[in-house]
Amino acid sequence: MFKILLDISGACDNNLNMFKGNSKHIKSEQTREEILDSALELFRQHGFDATTMRDIAVKAGVALGAAYYYFASKDAIVQAYYEKVQQEHTARLRQMKMDGLSLRQRLAAVFYSKLDILENDRKLLGAIFRYSGEPAHPLSCLGPGTRVVREQSMQVIADAVTPEALPADLQQLLTLGLWALQMGVLIYFIYDDSPQQQRTRRLVDGALEITTFLLRLARFPLLGFARKKVLALLDEAGLLPQLNHALEAQS
Amino acid sequence: MFKILLDISGACDNNLNMFKGNSKHIKSEQTREEILDSALELFRQHGFDATTMRDIAVKAGVALGAAYYYFASKDAIVQAYYEKVQQEHTARLRQMKMDGLSLRQRLAAVFYSKLDILENDRKLLGAIFRYSGEPAHPLSCLGPGTRVVREQSMQVIADAVTPEALPADLQQLLTLGLWALQMGVLIYFIYDDSPQQQRTRRLVDGALEITTFLLRLARFPLLGFARKKVLALLDEAGLLPQLNHALEAQS
DNA sequence: GTCTATATAGCGATAGAC
DNA sequence: GTCTATCGCTATATAGAC
Numbered sequence: 001m002f003k004i005l006l007d008i009s010g011a012c013d014n015n016l017n018m019f020k021g022n023s024k025h026i027k028s029e030q031t032r033e034e035i036l037d038s039a040l041e042l043f044r045q046h047g048f049d050a051t052t053m054r055d056i057a058v059k060a061g062v063a064l065g066a067a068y069y070y071f072a073s074k075d076a077i078v079q080a081y082y083e084k085v086q087q088e089h090t091a092r093l094r095q096m097k098m099d100g101l102s103l104r105q106r107l108a109a110v111f112y113s114k115l116d117i118l119e120n121d122r123k124l125l126g127a128i129f130r131y132s133g134e135p136a137h138p139l140s141c142l143g144p145g146t147r148v149v150r151e152q153s154m155q156v157i158a159d160a161v162t163p164e165a166l167p168a169d170l171q172q173l174l175t176l177g178l179w180a181l182q183m184g185v186l187i188y189f190i191y192d193d194s195p196q197q198q199r200t201r202r203l204v205d206g207a208l209e210i211t212t213f214l215l216r217l218a219r220f221p222l223l224g225f226a227r228k229k230v231l232a233l234l235d236e237a238g239l240l241p242q243l244n245h246a247l248e249a250q251s
Numbered sequence: 252m253f254k255i256l257l258d259i260s261g262a263c264d265n266n267l268n269m270f271k272g273n274s275k276h277i278k279s280e281q282t283r284e285e286i287l288d289s290a291l292e293l294f295r296q297h298g299f300d301a302t303t304m305r306d307i308a309v310k311a312g313v314a315l316g317a318a319y320y321y322f323a324s325k326d327a328i329v330q331a332y333y334e335k336v337q338q339e340h341t342a343r344l345r346q347m348k349m350d351g352l353s354l355r356q357r358l359a360a361v362f363y364s365k366l367d368i369l370e371n372d373r374k375l376l377g378a379i380f381r382y383s384g385e386p387a388h389p390l391s392c393l394g395p396g397t398r399v400v401r402e403q404s405m406q407v408i409a410d411a412v413t414p415e416a417l418p419a420d421l422q423q424l425l426t427l428g429l430w431a432l433q434m435g436v437l438i439y440f441i442y443d444d445s446p447q448q449q450r451t452r453r454l455v456d457g458a459l460e461i462t463t464f465l466l467r468l469a470r471f472p473l474l475g476f477a478r479k480k481v482l483a484l485l486d487e488a489g490l491l492p493q494l495n496h497a498l499e500a501q502s
Numbered sequence: 503g504t505c506t507a508t509a510t511a512g513c514g515a516t517a518g519a520c
Numbered sequence: 521g522t523c524t525a526t527c528g529c530t531a532t533a534t535a536g537a538c
Contacts, residue, residue, distance in 0.1 A: 031504080065505065069505070129380075133379065133380030133383075133438065206480070206484035217477070236454075
């Protein structure tokens with residue numbers, strides 16, 4: 001079931017040469033990690049804009065040129081962070097035992113673990129959403145440049161939905177809807193200044209309760225009609241092909 | 252009904268001194284307009300990032316420092332554009348005769364006129380969404396810095412919903428939902444490369460059809476329960492006070 | 503391949519003269 | 521209110537050490 005994810009991560013990551021066992025590559029990977037970690041720590045402390053590449057290089061103990069050798073730009077560091085978070089999210093859910101859990105519990109696990117991972121990185125998320133309105137930008141969180149990461153994040157949700165064995169159309173609708181919900185939750189999360197972002201957690205609980213409630217209602221004729229309408233609309237809007245791709249990978 | 256809007260525009264705009272009749276102020280206002288128009292034209296042609304303040308100053312026929320005298324930053328120009336668009340949207344809908352129209356027709360007028368205004372500015376919208384993940388930034392489209400513009404855009408929707416004389420809770424829910432829909436539509440609009448963004452227009456049609464259909468369903472007991480749940484959740488999430496404020500203004 | 507050191511161009515933004 | 525001059529920054533380039 002997870003084969004596609006491994007394929008994808010192998011295809012997208014340009015620095016898996018560390019597995020070759022060559023000590024030079026290991027050294028190189030360490031330097032890269034050092035630069036990335038230094039950057040993220042500075043980003044968390046002072047924010048993305050206030051941190052300069054020179055700061056990062058100094059903290060990592062390398063020259064400015066070295067930092068640019070590993071990361072073509074400050075944005076590229078954000079991209080690496082983006083991928084790192086998604087790898088972590090995928091890995092955590094892969095480890096979890098979901099066997100006895102309900103759909104709602106599985107989805108709660110998906111949403112909560114995402115929030116856990118991002119707990120201290122709320123300042124960083126702004127950098128990820130920064131180019132969401134610029135389709136051509138490689139870091140646009142809805143654009144082609146982040147397609148792989150986006151599909152991975154949809155896959156995590158699809159894996160939590162699949163065991164429910166829903167009709168295909170409803171499964172598509174639910175997965176896409178939940179993915180959109182997750183994006184909305186993350187935005188709320190950034191703006192949530194309650195202690196430990198407890199409001200966001202409650203929002204997740206409530207949203208999932210309503211989702212599962214509406215899911216039960218979706219079998220009734222009237223809402224079944226609405227459901228077909230929504231699906232036809234999303235299909236016409238071209239928002240489903242990517243999802244189909246993710247669903248095919250499960251078979 | 253529109254009193255509040257006039258109050259707001261008077262309070263938020265810091266450059267209405269042109270009405271004082273002083274020739275110096277008129278001259279000043281002309282320079283400001285010249286800089287703003289030059290900037291927007293360059294933004295539309297080459298995008299936000301590719302346009303420099305030096306380009307803007309040259310095109311407007313002033314020195315770099317003069318441009319910064321009128322606009323504290325490049326972002327401030329975007330802010331001015333943002334407010335200008337909302338003023339235009341509010342003004343257009345104020346002129347329209349909505350008397351004989353259905354809710355769906357009124358909402359279509361709201362959504363379509365917004366798209367008409369932004370037709371040639373899709374490259375510019377990316378600059379508006381740029382800081383949506385940074386609450387503290389004055390240009391954050393969800394943050395306190397843009398509260399006034401945001402309330403104006405909600406007011407436009409509320410004005411289209413009000414004649415329907417819905418129960419108060421449903422009206423709140425519908426207005427907030429439609430505002431969120433509008434934001435989503437704008438994102439889709441940015442990514443829509445179909446001719447004249449016809450896909451976005453069809454998306455609006457379909458979304459409004461489903462919205463009005465669900466609205467009719469909302470009176471049934473089962474969906475009425477879901478509706479209460481959703482409203483309670485949004486209230487707990489703190490997403491309603493601002494809306495209440497807008498609704499009070501109509502009385 | 504990995505990295506240092508250094509230099510240049512052009513950017514946003516600011517200070518102070520006029 | 522407008523200008524010139526300047527700052528610190530990013531991005532980029534280059535020459536060379538290892």
